[in-house]
Amino acid sequence: MKALVTGGAGFIGSHVAEALLEDGAEVLIIDNLSTGKKANLPQKAAFLELDICSEELKKVILEFKPEIIFQLAAQIDVQKSIFDPAFDAYVNIVGAIKLLEAAREAKVKKIVYSSSAAVYGEPCFLPVTEEHQILPLSAYGISKHTVEHYLTAYKKLYNINYSILRYGNVFGPRQDPLGEAGVVAIFTSKVLKGEPCSIFGDGKQTRDFVYVKDIAAANLLAAKAPGSQIVNIATGVETSINEVFALLRDLSGQNQSQVIRKEARQGEIRRMVMSTEKAKKEIGYNSKYTFLDGIKETIAYYQNGKI
Numbered sequence: 001m002k003a004l005v006t007g008g009a010g011f012i013g014s015h016v017a018e019a020l021l022e023d024g025a026e027v028l029i030i031d032n033l034s035t036g037k038k039a040n041l042p043q044k045a046a047f048l049e050l051d052i053c054s055e056e057l058k059k060v061i062l063e064f065k066p067e068i069i070f071q072l073a074a075q076i077d078v079q080k081s082i083f084d085p086a087f088d089a090y091v092n093i094v095g096a097i098k099l100l101e102a103a104r105e106a107k108v109k110k111i112v113y114s115s116s117a118a119v120y121g122e123p124c125f126l127p128v129t130e131e132h133q134i135l136p137l138s139a140y141g142i143s144k145h146t147v148e149h150y151l152t153a154y155k156k157l158y159n160i161n162y163s164i165l166r167y168g169n170v171f172g173p174r175q176d177p178l179g180e181a182g183v184v185a186i187f188t189s190k191v192l193k194g195e196p197c198s199i200f201g202d203g204k205q206t207r208d209f210v211y212v213k214d215i216a217a218a219n220l221l222a223a224k225a226p227g228s229q230i231v232n233i234a235t236g237v238e239t240s241i242n243e244v245f246a247l248l249r250d251l252s253g254q255n256q257s258q259v260i261r262k263e264a265r266q267g268e269i270r271r272m273v274m275s276t277e278k279a280k281k282e283i284g285y286n287s288k289y290t291f292l293d294g295i296k297e298t299i300a301y302y303q304n305g306k307i
Ligand SMILES: NC(=O)c1ccc[n+]([C@@H]2O[C@H](COP(=O)([O-])OP(=O)(O)OC[C@H]3O[C@@H](n4cnc5c(N)ncnc54)[C@H](O)[C@@H]3O)[C@@H](O)[C@H]2O)c1
Pocket: 006, 007, 008, 009, 010, 011, 012, 013, 030, 031, 032, 033, 034, 035, 036, 037, 050, 051, 052, 053, 071, 072, 073, 074, 075, 076, 091, 095, 114, 115, 116, 117, 144, 166, 167, 168, 169, 170, 171, 181
């Protein structure tokens, strides 16, 4: 398989590229290194430092002629999307449109798109299925969802297949502990240093934490699945922020770290857990890593710099 991975120098994209290479694919990574790092790039992948919004993108795609594109390049900071929604829309929507236009000309067969649970907003029922209403609470959720519409339209207009993968909270090695995106990365890094962790509100808010290697495996399954689909990629297991902290403290053997309780953040979703039944049926996805397995590997990564 000849695959283009956008955002492949980032946290999830680098794992997707790695899984593709292990599967024997030829991989070209495009990334502007805005949050991604060269150190994340798998050795065997070709790499081009390029912005998906740039004019050069089309030329590169027409020359490489990928069969499939994994679209992960994005502005992922929810707070930033609220302060600067135009920038968020430019990268996440306009960037994706430029990619789709190039894909159309290059006769790409399928696009595997990294979407998010953020498209659902506050859940009306749990676990959240793909039929749940779409009511995003942030510009980020809106931009991630808008691209889903373009993908379904491009399928109808130009017969480009898509897999829209709506992820839960992804965690694992290479996630940036300095960013605002990953509570597991932030807590792991702090707990290992014996530093306090901030918990907003009572800590009973829950998320569906999914290990990054399950996400990478889901991308491969989606690429090989026939037709087009929209599926949740998560675990179906609900874990509270208090549980994350307690587990990290127990497993790291570092019990100096304390909790600083802060006022609950406005607009924060209270509970989130996602159904993965449709992903099982349509692409054969089953999460292989429990939260405990994933946390153990993540701690090992932060302790040794690598796993
Ligand atoms: N981390 C999560 O929990 C999560 C959950 C749901 C969906 N997602 C989606 O998964 C994808 C990857 O997220 P991540 O957590 O690995 O974040 P990340 O920031 O580590 O990766 C994003 C990558 O895209 C690159 N990038 C950003 N703008 C670009 C541009 N204009 N042109 C080229 N490259 C650009 C960055 O340099 C980075 O390497 C994103 O699309 C995100 O919306 C992530």
